[in-house]
Amino acid sequence: MDPQSARKPLFLAAFVALSALVWAYWGTLVDICVRWVDDPQYSHGFFVPVFSGYLLWRRREHLWANDFRPRWWGLGAVLVGTGLRFVGHVFYQPWIDPTSLIIVLFGLAATAGGRRAVVWSGPAILFLAFTVPLPYRVQMMLGGTLQRVATLTSTYALQTLGVPAVAEGNVILLSETTLGIVEACNGLSMLVTFFALATGVAILAKRSLVERVAIVASAVPIAVIANVARITLTGVLFEANQGEWARAVFHDFAGLLMMPLAIALLLGELFILKRSLIPVASDAPA
Known part of the structure; x- marks a missing residue:
């Protein structure tokens, strides 16, 4: 049969x-x-x-x-x-x-x-x-941690760009306004979504186990970088007296800006891994 x-x-x-x-x-x-x-x-x-x-x-x-x-x-x-x-x-x-x-x-x-x-x-x-x-306690713990990391990192990025910025709690004080990094802006939503995307890429990619683990592990820093870039750009626009554009970037265009940036960083990582990790050829005869 x-x-x-x-x-x-x-x-x-x-x-x-x-x-x-x-x-x-x-x-x-x-x-x-x-x-x-x-x-x-x-x-x-x-x-x-x-x-x-x-x-x-x-x-x-x-x-x-x-x-x-x-x-x-x-x-x-x-x-x-x-x-x-x-x-x-x-x-x-x-x-x-x-x-x-x-x-x-x-x-x-x-x-x-x-x-x-x-x-x-x-x-x-x-x-x-x-x-x-996610369990409620895990969600609150991750959200609070990401919120604090986003505030401090964005403040440092703004200072590096020459923008007067000081972090007080989860609020960034600019020269003429304040930028509050509330719970909805902690980047947890972006992290969860991008972690699923990175895992899918790791499963489909014809790469070594080390590369696949690196792809999945990079989802966290890439998601944080994308969120920090959004907050930093918002602060720069506020300092440039572009309040309407700043609010649009911070709220309306957040998803449209963060995900393409994260995907671009992931593609860059795949390119670097392909050039950095060279498979060892076997000495055994064919």
């Missing part, structure tokens, strides 16, 4: 299991979609499942491996994810619910096809972690 035909019952069972999973997590999925619409910090969420689906299609050759067989040990991961979801409901931790969904997906993949199915679906399932909202 053709291997693809032999696996049709397995694919049918997987479809039924995924349908049951969608039914069980329907409320969670709706809440996630609502957050994508209402919370700018997670506006990239609509891109995440599309990219995960593309990864599954891109790695489809793993589906026809000989060791793609059902394994009962995957049910253990399903039980762990189900228990974690129960814990999240008991202690009212909303971020645990979507996290349990990712664990259950791994369990279903292992149950359907064992190790080979996990290898095939692993990157796509892990990428779905970008749909999980």
Whole structure:
């Protein structure tokens, strides 16, 4: 029998299991979609499942491996994810619910096809972690830290450009006005979105493991640099008596300016890594 035909019952069972999973997590999925619409910090969420689906299609050759067989040990991961979801409901931790969904997906993949199915679906399932909202304490901690870093770094950049600027708390005092770096301007939304983008680039790039790790790790400084550039440009415009342009840059054009700059920096990093890290040729005969 053709291997693809032999696996049709397995694919049918997987479809039924995924349908049951969608039914069980329907409320969670709706809440996630609502957050994508209402919370700018997670506006990239609509891109995440599309990219995960593309990864599954891109790695489809793993589906026809000989060791793609059902394994009962995957049910253990399903039980762990189900228990974690129960814990999240008991202690009212909303971020645990979507996290349990990712664990259950791994369990279903292992149950359907064992190790080979996990290898095939692993990157796509892990990428779905970008749909999980940050815990409130983590979000506040990261937001406060980024807010302070943006204030101090932007003040230093303005002083370097010859603009009189002094930081007091999260406020930058200019010669004739003040620039408040409020919570909405801490750059956390940019960081979360760009971190997902950098991870996607690292997965698709045909680079070494060291380069991929460097690409993902660079998402944090690049996002901070983009936010600091926006704040610095705003301060320069205020000092040049261009208040209307400054307010437009600070609020209206923020997303339009920050993301292209971040992507340009990422492309520059890819260029530098390609020129800096040279693969070592093997001495073994061909």
